[in-house]
Amino acid sequence: MRILHTSDWHIGRSFHGHSTLDALRRVLDALVDRVRELGVDVVVVAGDVFDSAMPAADCYRLLTDALEGIRGAGALVVVTSGNHDSAARLGFQAPFLGAAGVHVVTDPLAIGEPVTLDDEHGPVHFYGIPYLEPALVRHLWPGEALRTQEQVMRHAMGLVNDDRAERGGRSVAIAHCFAAGVEPTPQLEREVRQSLTQGSLDVVPLADFAGPDYVALGHIHGRAALADGIRYSGAPLHYSFGEADKPRGAWLVDLDAAGLAAVEWVDLPVPRRLVTLRGTLDELLADAAHGEHRDDWVCAVLTDPLPQVEPMRKLRDRFPHCATIEHRPERGPAEPDARSYRDRVGRGAPDPQVVDDFLAHVRAGERASDDERRLIADVVSERRAEARA
Missing domain, CATH: 3.60.21.10 (Metallo-dependent phosphatases)
Known part of the structure; x- marks a missing residue:
């Protein structure tokens, strides 16, 4: 079979x-x-x-x-x-x-x-x-x-x-x-x-x-x-x-x-490729190497120190399928980690994992105990059930 x-x-x-x-x-x-x-x-x-x-x-x-x-x-x-x-x-x-x-x-x-x-x-x-x-x-x-x-x-x-x-x-x-x-x-x-x-x-x-x-x-x-x-x-x-x-x-x-x-x-075929391009707005608009991505879905990671004026409009002139922009200014090695807690946990993490990571964040690395994990699992499951109902 x-x-x-x-x-x-x-x-x-x-x-x-x-x-x-x-x-x-x-x-x-x-x-x-x-x-x-x-x-x-x-x-x-x-x-x-x-x-x-x-x-x-x-x-x-x-x-x-x-x-x-x-x-x-x-x-x-x-x-x-x-x-x-x-x-x-x-x-x-x-x-x-x-x-x-x-x-x-x-x-x-x-x-x-x-x-x-x-x-x-x-x-x-x-x-x-x-x-x-x-x-x-x-x-x-x-x-x-x-x-x-x-x-x-x-x-x-x-x-x-x-x-x-x-x-x-x-x-x-x-x-x-x-x-x-x-x-x-x-x-x-x-x-x-x-x-x-x-x-x-x-x-x-x-x-x-x-x-x-x-x-x-x-x-x-x-x-x-x-x-x-x-x-x-x-x-x-x-x-x-x-x-x-x-x-x-x-x-x-x-x-x-x-x-x-x-x-x-x-x-199976990929109808439109996905690509992440990183650089300043001027670099993304001018770099000839990026020309091959004109028909791709583009995530533009802008490293400019300050937000730029109308970046999406400008990017879509070159990349019609630019889907999203992330502003991530480059920091020197001595600068502290300025990411938010949400970014450190990671998007898409399961709810119990978010709670577990939060406990580790506020308790100096100490994660949930076995009893706490069981309680977390119960509460999250019940909330999901209420949401579905």
Whole structure:
């Protein structure tokens, strides 16, 4: 069986005020072409299909067209919900979609019930694990201590592996979470830092995913191979300048009669490159070397000592797709670090990590204790649940 692993489409997300729908449509059209050219049997989408819980009508049209294209290219589809999705909306009419070959898994109580698809070697069981917010799902399993992502994912994988033991055969798990080994490799540490400034909270140990032949993960926007059979595919588009150096594509996974046979990266097109240019405003406007970036998305980091007059207007005369400007005056080595606390923590850090970093900031490096971390996880989870409600 040949599987294409993708995730984090984030249909409806804007990029510095610009719609990404047309660009994403081009990439998903290319994905459909890859499905047809490579003879893909199943496309897996590991969460964050939409960027918000209430997508606009155009977002549904794009999703419908993409799914119709994949099915027309000859592949079945297995989709799970991510933390950006509304599980109820994404899972609407799931039984009818399943009959059409698009299997949408958003119900936590269905975690141990696989979508079973067959090839010439027999069945392959696909276990979809939707994003699990502890405060929203702990009532489903009242006998379990479910305070953190690690605990809920360990419980979910327990359900998966219990069912696997009864059914036998080959299997694929699909999950949307932060995953890392207990002793991460330098490559993984670098990937996590660059993607989301991830810390030690809300991380699911790699060992918890043991069992299935392949684990298709979503949530981190850069591709990552945590183990041969445990991988992130990343997002199909670049959604921030911090992702500019990360390739866009999907994993092509082959299963033979014994299990995982091969995994290969499949590139997808980048509709418009992203580049960060650094220098004074005059340097960016005059340097001939920057001419090649006229058609790129540009983040201009201005090093002028003082703010300049109408910098965006001037920059867009040369770079029509200049998306954002950051003013970072160059400081001498003896000057103190003038960055704000927010900048030191890092944009995009998970809420529990922000609290943990703040405690370290105000307590001279002393981070939260184990009891405090449990309390932080409870409070953050409950606030997320209130916000969703």
